[in-house]
Amino acid sequence: MAPLRALRSRGRRPGLALGALAVAGTAAFAPSASAPTAPTPPPRTGFETSHGARWTSGAEETAFLAAVGRASPRVRVDRIGRTAQGRPLRLVRIGAPAPATPAAVRRGDSVLLICSQHGNEPAGREACLTTVRDLARARDAATAHFLRRTSVLVVPTANPDGRAADTRGNADRTDINRDHLALATPEARAIAAVLRDYHPDTVYDLHEYRPTAPCYDKDLLSLWPRNRNTAAPVHRASTALSRDFVAPAARRAGFTTGVYGIWTDPVTGAPVRQVAGDGQERILRNTAGIKGSLGLLVETRAVPLAEAERADPARFNRRRVAAQRAGLKGLFAFLGRQRGRIEAATAAARTAGLADRGPVHLGGADNEPPAADRILTRPPRAYRLDAAQLARVRAVLTAHGVRWRRDGDGGATVPLRQSLRALVPLLLDRRAPHHLVAGTPSDH
Incomplete structure (x- = not known):
């Protein structure tokens, strides 16, 4: 873990009245x-x-x-x-x-x-x-x-x-x-x-x-x-x-x-x-x-x-x-x-995701680098969902504002090229710790 930083504290005893903003x-x-x-x-x-x-x-x-x-x-x-x-x-x-x-x-x-x-x-x-x-x-x-x-x-x-x-x-x-x-x-x-x-x-x-x-x-x-x-x-x-x-x-x-x-x-x-x-x-x-x-x-x-x-x-x-x-x-x-x-x-x-470039992290924090297998260095261009998976997550995708398009077989394709690019693998990649369904990675 990287070194931790903390804010030092100082100050006098506060009054009891609610202060005006x-x-x-x-x-x-x-x-x-x-x-x-x-x-x-x-x-x-x-x-x-x-x-x-x-x-x-x-x-x-x-x-x-x-x-x-x-x-x-x-x-x-x-x-x-x-x-x-x-x-x-x-x-x-x-x-x-x-x-x-x-x-x-x-x-x-x-x-x-x-x-x-x-x-x-x-x-x-x-x-x-x-x-x-x-x-x-x-x-x-x-x-x-x-x-x-x-x-x-x-x-x-x-x-x-x-x-x-x-x-x-x-x-x-x-x-x-x-x-x-x-x-x-x-x-x-x-x-x-x-x-x-x-x-x-x-x-x-x-x-x-x-x-x-x-x-x-x-x-x-x-x-x-x-x-x-x-x-x-x-x-x-x-x-x-x-x-x-x-x-x-x-x-x-x-x-x-x-x-x-x-x-x-x-x-x-x-x-x-x-x-x-x-x-x-x-x-x-x-x-x-x-x-x-x-x-x-x-x-x-x-x-x-x-x-x-x-x-x-x-x-x-x-x-x-x-x-x-x-x-x-x-x-x-x-x-x-x-x-x-x-x-x-x-x-x-909010516009960076439209470029569809860069890694997506499935773990770690700003003071704790993720393990190598927690980084999608070359994320797929999209995730494919079958009809059953789409039925399970459709309402969640809609609530988040994630874009997706329906496929001919009743499933859907969820592209990474969108404003919420990083959110898509966190929802749909099987390696993400809190994924909802395991979508199929696709480069098409």
Whole structure:
């Protein structure tokens, strides 16, 4: 394994109040003393009304988003699916005005927030909900300018059944964040449809983790796409989002930071152990990178370490949400300052597959070179599927946006010459660790 790197942590103790996000580090999203007073009180989440004593319920989320949507033309709320237990999966579209269709989403300037894929990790969801409201209600010129140029997409609760049960998995106990290849769950299918239809340039995935003191106990950890099929410009921009924007924003707010999955020496900050963070293609941050989007996983510490926080769970809950909001501040600063870089990186990644050149990796990560037999140095030009195989994977190919053509015998040919070139072998090559069917390689 290649040498590990970790972000050092520093910073003061944070305040307990939820900080206002800022556009490009210059102006607050939330209304401030200098902003005109709203004629009606802003909608508040259940988390806010309880001062952090409990998390926002599903019914409260429904009412909250409806109120925000009614009050602002910047926000549209749509149902994009239903869970196994019938709960709605929602997509919130934000802009100035809110994009009416996928075609209206800003190319090069769009971001997708995925909140609470794991139902027992609620802090990111609370940060997403209040961010939706703050973007909708802000009256400062900087926010209006930002939203005229940027489309913000939010899935506020990606796992409603798991959130209701306070479980990591969904109603079937499936980890949604290991289902972004096979799309066996309604939750993953809904997210895949958003990726396919809206082509967000940045995918920001909010989670929480359990620390191991003293080597793995930072307030906020982040990690970029490590799958080796991620285009180099997308990989570089994603690591910059983590290293140069999200982590510094969290530190400025008084939170400690690090790289997800990397234990560090508490004195020197040197990496000592890797416990997570591989390049597995089923994980959303990696799937996003393979599909040509910048990706970032963000994890806040879900277990209190200080005595005051153990004695006052609501205080600690507010701290968790504040850390997520600090990370979001860094994300929006990145979007405001790096538009050209983001657009160039994603455009290059999404057109590279049309050239149909270069290897495809079936394993490894950016810090772990794959074995030789895990690299398709000369991939086939296509994979042939018989009729039975096509029947098994047709819906998945369609959900991902993979192109294929039907053959005369009822099967299909799936070419590699397409935008999602690297995804095709991961789905159809028998050597890929999570392939769905073993297609027949073809050079015709």
